[in-house]
Amino acid sequence: MENDTKLGKSKLSLKQGDIWFGKEVESVHVRGSDYIIYTMVGDDHCSWYYELKDERIDEALRVLNESQVKISYKFRGVVSGVISRLILNAVRTIFGERENKDAIASAIIALEQKIDLLVGVKVVIAQNEKFKVWMTEDNRIVHHVKKAFMTPEVGEAVKEFKILESFAIAMLPLKNHSLFFRRLAAAFAGRLESANDPLISGVFEELRLYVNKTVENGLKVRYLSIAFLITFIIVGLTFLIHRSHFFSGFLQQAIVAVSGGVLGAFISVLERSKNIIISEHETDALIFMQCVVRVFLGGVFGLILVSAVVSGVAFTLFSHSSAAMLLLGVVSGFSERLIPELIQGISMHGDKQEP
Template sequence: MSSLVLRFKEYFSNWRGFHTAVSEVSSEEGSLAASSHAGGLGFDYLNVRVGDLVDGRAVTEILHQSNNALIFMNYEGVRYFYRGVSLRTKVLIYKLESLMHEGGIKFRGAHKFVLDDYRVSILRIILSADSSRVEVEDDLFQPLLHFIDNKPKVEYVFENNPRFVVFLSEMNEVSYQLRSSAEFSAKALSEFRRLKAMGHASLSGRQVEAFNYSIASGLISALREPDDVEGCFSMARNYLDKALSNRVGIHLAFSVFGVLVLVLVVLGGVYFSLSTSLTQNLNMLLAGVSGGMIGAAISVLQRSKDVRAVVFDSHGLLVLQAITRLGLGCCFGVIAIIASKAGFFFEMFVGDHKKMFLLAVVAGFSERIMPEFIERVIEEK
């Protein structure tokens, strides 16, 4: 309770400033009448019905009704009137509105539906206690204080209207608040939560920021046009697919390039250490391995731009598949050189190291030349 008292002392230096602050809250939010001065003395609260015009606006729902107080909903939100209440009741209402103002600043209006629920619940208790001449408990405002203190701050509001709010919290997550969930498509909300979970699990850094804007735009469109949920979220879905594919492609390219450089360095070391003019077979083997690997690397890198990643797929598995493709390229290069020397095909390349190396590159690049050659040899045998 002491923290609550400190908040009020800090916020209100005197009674006049206190009343002015509450008036500012009322005019800023446009969703309540703070006291009976706002027109609450001219009619009988008990005679108000849904559909009646009160203060120029139609009543959509009556939340509390008594001789001295009226709390109701219109298309703008929660409004209320009161009269003939005690000074302590007025002070409690002013304290409530100061907390509403604090929450409005922190949340930028994003949690207005929840704050309205707190406002209505606390007002009912305060006004009912005044009518019954019952003392209000000191911890009346603690649930509201807990909500304001523990909810993350809102950084940006994408859309704020009487039916829903879409906003970005300080946790860098897009969230929403609905006046009534029954008014909106469950499919739209389900698709939003699915894409949001995939995006935060798969993206990072600036990619998340860009994704947040696209998914917020999609959610707003889906809440307005529930008949085209797929179309509303297409931009967010395409961005997620493209970002994942780009990241996997880059990861794949760096991995293949690293393995290629490492193997070529090892083969170069073997060549300069062991190769002589007398080791022709070793030279052919090195040419086949290096040429086949270079050809396979060219093939993998050329196709990396067309990689289509799926959320939650293992990137390590894709890299392993690419490295396996490099290994196959080495094998194809060696087989191509041996087959050429044996007279099975491309006999004109035999004896020329440069041509043999190019043959190994072609064999490593193509995924069909050597498998088809092997199949043909098997069929002939």
């Protein structure tokens, strides 16, 4: 590498790898007869130098600097690769089209218009000489890693981050996005800083588990809410019918038992809700049908039980009390094995009696 003294004769001779006032030249973009556009290691965007002073270039660069102030304010000093390329294209036009006033004006206007279209920075998560991680105002995570620090480990970290980010966008409810993506951005910054640390790499897995549990808990809430609504409607209707005395005899007892069966099924759902495992890939329609089927089976079990009592097949001691019939209905709905085992027992007894 050449030192500052040798390069002091002419800055136009700068090349990649040279040291200029303690900083290394990362790349030279354009070199003209009287100007050079280059980037120093650690800088966010390009720099330039020119020897033959020109009022048109001075004015264009003054306007460009005003745009950079606006950029710094909107993006809180964090400049992405996209913005860097926009600035570089504008500088190239200023020097390359110095005789074309309209081209220079159009390039600066185009830069400002594109900057206005970009979403501003909401918060800077991490920023150093190696990388930057920030969140935009629409809760997107953006990162920029210097080429000199782009290692296979860093590339793997970026890949894991993109996969988890896409998964979270697809699965998480919008109300959870802001908090989750702040956590993800912080984890991603730590992963970039210590790409080889196994403890840091495990953070992504913890966040993936958080997404799974959040989605699963949301589905559980909907599952229990639907079960409660269906139970409330069925029990309410059966109570009104029972109070109206529209039916009598077996039908009146059947209404009580069905109501008890539905209540028993709902109690079973609540009692086992901690152990319910719902895949995040299940649809709302499937969850709704699971609720309907579970509550419906409770009612059916209650109906079968009252039939067994009235016919004298089983539980005949409970045949004279509506309260006892309700209790039996609750038990039949709560226990998923009681009625199937009763049916199986009746079937086996019938087989034994065949000649």
